[in-house]
Amino acid sequence: MYLFPISTRVSWLVGHNCIIMRFGTRCSSFVWIASGTSGRRKGNELGDETKPSVIDGNQQMSITALMMVVAFWCRIAPVLEQPTSSVMPKCNPLQSTLSFIDATRVVTWHGSFGARSPKPLQLWSSSHMIKSMRRDRPPNAGQWYSLVIIKAGKIQGSKALKGSEAYTPAFGKAVGKMFCERLSKFDEAVVRGAPEEQEQDAVRL
Secondary structure, rough: OEEEHHHHHHHHHHHHHEEEEEOOOOOOOOOOHHHHHEEEEEOOOOOOOOHHHHHHHHHHHHHHHHHHHHHHHHOEEEEEEEEEOOHHHHHHHHHHHHHHHOOEEEEEEEHHOOOOOOOOOEEEEEEEHHHOOOOOOOOOHHHHHHHHHEEEEEEEEEEHHOOOOOOOOHHHHHHHHHHHHHHHHHHHHEEEHHHHHHHOOOOOO
């Protein structure tokens, strides 16, 4: 078994887009529940830019787009997470970024990781690693209504919706497993034949 210095491992990981930078940009003004207030709809994803919440959301979206490009240039795999109802990925700045980095879209369900609500999620990344996060719709998916309330004919988010922002330990474990599986490929590459200068840096255990 070979154990390589951390610097060597990091260099390999960066070179193979194995370092992840996750973006969980606030989605509150981009989801369908807020469409009546935000004015976001197909063809007008930027919404009503006279509303402070929309302006704030658009600024966060634009900054996210910029940071994802910078991460990509640094050979770091950016990962964007949004609810499937969010139109954020369709906003021009972010849509252009996702196209530029040739992002892959994966749909998963937070309920499949032990969350109390199903909450379908969309993950976007330049790395195919995120495919391991795909999960099927959970059996309790019909409980979506618990996240919203209808008041005076208007749909509003419930307290449970706010709570759904917190990720479960199982979700975090799946992310860690995804990274560790990718890291294991480093050692597999060594076994198949690593560059001589890397083998000289290895410590035999």
